[in-house]
Amino acid sequence: xxxxxxxxxxFNLDLNTDPKEQNNTxxxxxxxxxxxxxPLQTTAVLYIAARLKRAGINTVIAGTPSARLLIKYAxxxxxxxxxxxxxxxxxxxxxxxxxxxxxxxxxxxNDAGVSYAATMDSIMExxxxxxxxxxxxxxxSAQITFECEKITAIAAHNPxxxxxxxxxxxxxxx
Amino acid sequence: xxxxxKLPYEVLLRHSSFSECRDYLKKNxxxxxxxxxxxxxxxxxxxxxxxxxxxxxxxxxxxPFTKPCHGTFLVRVESExxxxxxxxxxxxx
Numbered sequence: 535x536x537x538x539x540x541x542x543x544x545f546n547l548d549l550n551t552d553p554k555e556q557n558n559t560x561x562x563x564x565x566x567x568x569x570x571x572x573p574l575q576t577t578a579v580l581y582i583a584a585r586l587k588r589a590g591i592n593t594v595i596a597g598t599p600s601a602r603l604l605i606k607y608a609x610x611x612x613x614x615x616x617x618x619x620x621x622x623x624x625x626x627x628x629x630x631x632x633x634x635x636x637x638x639x640x641x642x643x644n645d646a647g648v649s650y651a652a653t654m655d656s657i658m659e660x661x662x663x664x665x666x667x668x669x670x671x672x673x674x675s676a677q678i679t680f681e682c683e684k685i686t687a688i689a690a691h692n693p694x695x696x697x698x699x700x701x702x703x704x705x706x707x708x
Numbered sequence: 709x710x711x712x713x714k715l716p717y718e719v720l721l722r723h724s725s726f727s728e729c730r731d732y733l734k735k736n737x738x739x740x741x742x743x744x745x746x747x748x749x750x751x752x753x754x755x756x757x758x759x760x761x762x763x764x765x766x767x768x769x770x771x772p773f774t775k776p777c778h779g780t781f782l783v784r785v786e787s788e789x790x791x792x793x794x795x796x797x798x799x800x801x
Contacts (some may be wrong), residue, residue, distance in 0.1 A: 567776075568776045569777035571777065571778045590725075590747040596801060597776075598776050598777060600777075601776075620778070622753070625746065625753050625755075626753060628746070629746040629753055630748070638743065644779065645727075645779055645780070646724060646755075646774050646775065646776050646777075646778075646779050646780065647756065647776070648726070649726045649745075649755045649756045649757055649774045649780065650754065650755055650774070650776065651746060652757040653745035653746060653756060655757055656744055656745040656746060657744075657745060657746040664768045677757075679757075
């Protein structure tokens with residue numbers, strides 16, 4: 535299922551209508567950040583968050599302390615990110631308290647990221663979108679075997695290849 | 709269920725991949741169980757690609773511990789409580 539119809543179904547959204555006219559403020563997407571070692575991750579997270587916000591979807595970040603600080607100060611006034619959460623506590627809330635996000639983007643550039651994506655797919659009945667980047671993106675992408683639509687680009691410093699890959703999937707608010 | 713940081717643990721593999729840890733367990737231990745990703749052991753939710761493998765050596769639990777920036781560690785901790793919980797509630801392979 536393409537992302538437009540999947541998001542529309544998940545959130546009961548009319549994506550052709552101005553998000554401001556829609557009453558969906560309780561609906562959130564989870565963006566799971568990996569190690570912030572690769573420079574373009576923060577850019578990609580904020581770009582996807584901005585696109586989600588334009589579609590009227592709340593955005594929640596889960597990440598390591600450094601990843602959270604990068605987002606906190608990159609989006610200092612909270613234009614794109616609604617909540618920033620600890621990654622371990624977010625997983626605990628999903629597993630132990632049944633917290634759910636209809637849509638989940640997992641940012642991946644290493645083996646650990648693959649493990650986090652598989653875990654998110656296993657613990658949540660959500661649409662999972664792995665966003666894979668870095669110099670080994672294709673090899674890393676090949677390790678993801680659960681059913682999902684991957685967003686993959688070989689990119690580390692220049693974000694444009696990954697932005698193009700994101701644009702190829704997220705078409706609804708363009 | 710205790711806190712992992714407060715228990716004496718040994719790291720068998722560090723900065724490795726999830727599959728390397730799985731292969732190590734299968735090669736070096738006889739009592740192997742599978743658990744779902746998110747399975748809570750001590751105060752840690754296991755992160756991994758299913759099927760997640762965990763090994764027991766008597767009352768010693770050997771399991772993968774993944775951190776985003778450091779990869780997967782294979783950790784060895786003695787806990788009769790966790791060993792019994794695994795034996796009772798998990799699938800043995």
